[in-house]
Amino acid sequence: MKKRIVIITDCTDIAYNELRGVILDNVKSEEIIIEPVVPVAPFSIINGNFVLRLMAENYPEGTFFSIILNPSKERPARLIGKTKKKNFYFIGANTGVFTWFFRDFGVEELYELNDPGFFPFGGKYVHAPAVAQIAMGKPLREMGHPFNIEKVVKIDIPIGTIVHIDNFGLMKFIGELVGLNEGDKLEVDVNGKILTAVYAKRMMSRETGEWVIYPGSSLSLPELGKVRENGAKDLNAKVGDIIIFKKI
Numbered sequence: 001m002k003k004r005i006v007i008i009t010d011c012t013d014i015a016y017n018e019l020r021g022v023i024l025d026n027v028k029s030e031e032i033i034i035e036p037v038v039p040v041a042p043f044s045i046i047n048g049n050f051v052l053r054l055m056a057e058n059y060p061e062g063t064f065f066s067i068i069l070n071p072s073k074e075r076p077a078r079l080i081g082k083t084k085k086k087n088f089y090f091i092g093a094n095t096g097v098f099t100w101f102f103r104d105f106g107v108e109e110l111y112e113l114n115d116p117g118f119f120p121f122g123g124k125y126v127h128a129p130a131v132a133q134i135a136m137g138k139p140l141r142e143m144g145h146p147f148n149i150e151k152v153v154k155i156d157i158p159i160g161t162i163v164h165i166d167n168f169g170l171m172k173f174i175g176e177l178v179g180l181n182e183g184d185k186l187e188v189d190v191n192g193k194i195l196t197a198v199y200a201k202r203m204m205s206r207e208t209g210e211w212v213i214y215p216g217s218s219l220s221l222p223e224l225g226k227v228r229e230n231g232a233k234d235l236n237a238k239v240g241d242i243i244i245f246k247k248i
Contacts, residue, residue: 001031001062002031002032002033003031003032003033003062003063003064003135004032004033004034004035004059004060004062004063004064005023005032005033005034005035005063005064005066005131005135006035006038006055006059006063006064006065006066007019007020007034007035007037007038007066007068008038008040008048008051008052008055008065008066008067008068008069008092009037009038009039009040009066009067009068009069009123010039010040010041010042010043010044010068010069011068011123012037012039015121015123015124016037018121018124019066019068019123019124019127019128020034020037022124022125022128022129022132023128023129023131023132023135026128026129026132026133026136027132027135027136029136032135032136038051038055039051040069041164041165041238041239043069043071044069044071044239044240045069045071045095045096045097045155046155046157046161046163046239046240047163047164047239048067048069048095048097049096049097049098049099049100049101049155049157049163050100050163050164050172050218050219051164052065052067052097052098052100052101053100053101053104053219054218054219056086056088056101056104056105057219059088060086061086061087061088062086062087062088062089063086063088063089064088064089064090064091064131064134064135065088065089065090065091065092065101066090066091066092066127066128066131067090067091067092067093067097067098068092068123068127069092069093069095069097070093070095071095072093072095075118076093076094076095076153077093077094077112077113077115077147077151078091078092078093078094078112078113078115078126078127078130079091079092079093079094079098079110079111079112079113079147079152080110080111080112080113080130080134080140080143080144081107081108081109081110081111081140081147082107082108082109082140083101083102083105083106083107083108084105084106084107084108085104085105085106086105087108088105089134089135089140091113091127091130091131091134094151094152094153095153096153096154096155098152099153099154099155099157100157102152107149109140109141110146110147110149110152111140111141111143111144111145111146111147112144112145112146112147113126113130113143113144114143114144114145130143157174158174158242159174159175160173160174160175160242160243160244161173161174161240161241161242161243162237162238162239162240162241162242162243163221163239164218164239165232165237165238165239168225168230169225169226169229169230169231169232169233169234170203170216170223170224170225170231170232171223171224171225171231171232171237171243172216172218172221172222172223173221173222173223173224173243174221175221175222175243176222177199177213177214177215177222179247180199180247181199182199182200182201183198183199183200184198184199184247184248185197185198185247185248186198186199186213186245186246186247186248187245187246187247187248188211188213188224188243188244188245189243189244189245190224190235190237190241190242190243191235191237191241191242193235195211195235196211196248197210197211197212197213197224197245198210198211198212198213199212199213199214200212200213200214201214201215202214203223203225203227204227204228206227207227208227208228208229209226209227209228209229210226210227211224211225211226211227211231212224212225212226212227213245224243224245
């Protein structure tokens with residue numbers, strides 16, 4: 001069965017091709033497929049959490065997740081391991097990006113990758129070769145030493161937090177839609193900017209330019225958007241901002 005490597009990163013320019021090239025040069029196997037880049041908002045551990053969790057929801061058992069996303073001032077440990085559910089393999093820095101993923105899939109094995117020291121673009125010179133070795137079947141215990149799961153960095157993502165903004169300006173956020181009926185009017189606060197929206201099950205059925213909160217397509221999260229317009233751009237919203245709403 002073919003093995004799939006999914007690279008989740010904010011290195012989405014030529015750097016991604018460097019990462020992919022290094023992995024391909026080290027695996028030399030038609031049985032290993034590197035998926036197209038899965039982009040993350042630059043430096044955003046919150047978005048990285050959402051993106052990794054969403055990919056884990058959709059990719060098959062045994063997928064290899066490589067997360068290259070490190071805005072930290074200090075050099076964090078590089079973690080490698082395997083999950084309890086779906087037997088996913090993972091590699092990435094201990095920045096908090098694994099919080100949601102570990103919570104829902106558990107951890108079967110966890111190691112700190114042996115540290116060769118600092119390299120400019122460690123993702124290319126350290127991380128990518130390690131991904132190739134894991135994909136080729138090298139035992140994880142031979143690539144690092146056991147890491148105490150209590151030392152894994154965790155982040156808190158409060159209710160209302162925007163975790164992803166797509167290219168249409170639709171904002172996915174943490175929360176639940178309960179007690180709402182089609183057409184209910186809502187007062188929405190996005191970082192102090194107040195707007196009026198409606199609740200609808202199908203956002204695109206509403207009028208162009210109308211603000212709508214609706215059940216989204218990802219991990220049962222609600223979304224806020226402006227019909228056929230880029231609402232996030234209008235609000236200058238970004239990942240990490242908070243959405244608060246109430247029925248009028």
